[in-house]
Amino acid sequence: MLRDDTSKYLPLTESTCYIMLTLVEPLHGYAVMKKVEEISKGTVKIGPGTLYGVFTLLEKEELIVKVKEEDRRKSYVLTPKGKNVLMNQIKRLEIMTRNGLSVIDML
């Protein structure tokens, strides 16, 4: 049953997945943008319009929660539900990556 609860969110878009990955610790919007660029080695850059939309949606779905507000910057962190969704996304990606690695020599 727990699976059904999260499956409607899957698969996450690449932006959403990276944003959630950074929110294992509380971060505000701009810090998320910087962190995503860094951990994705520059492959994923997130604009403020995209980020604001993802934050709004994730907060509405209670996958992230606001923990702090300072100088008009709100910090968010994953909720247990959000962690669950992210965990299932990672499992999906792991399966895909293994499949990719198994054929990589044939490419």
Place this chain on the structure above:
Amino acid sequence: MAENTIRKIKWFWAWQDEQEEAWLRSMSQEGWHLSSVGLPCIYRFRAGEKKDYVYRLDYQTFPKKDKQEYQQLFRDAGWEYVGEMSAWQYFRKEVKEEEPLEIFTDVESKIAKYKSILAFLWLFWVVLIVVIPVRGISIDDPYPWWGAIQAVRVFALLIWLFFTYVIIRLMLRIRQLRRL
């Protein structure tokens, strides 16, 4: 009005936001920088040094408190807030190397922007559908307000057609983005 400002009135459809952005950029390249926007379709420009500003439009409605957070996020990312016209939020940034020039970095969020406009349009569209066929009043039974009611109905019908057109064009724009 001071000599160093001009006012222009120009109509852009909701699916022409990229054309609008390009027009604002070309105005800045000629030394006319957008200073404010307002209804109906009024753009105010201030004269200045010629600069290459890119303009970007978002569509958002929110309470004042959320708006400050929203604007702060854009400011942090190097975007200057210029103004708002019926939920359209105008931002600009000077073009420099290494500076990201997009506020939407994936197709999903571009589509989400048009979908939030659509959500608003559908609401009006449905309301008008309910209003237009006001219960039939027979012509045999002359009613003092009959003419006025007919006029309102015709007006509502025209608005409804207008909304239908905008909805179709926006849906086509979304389909076009999906194919990318």
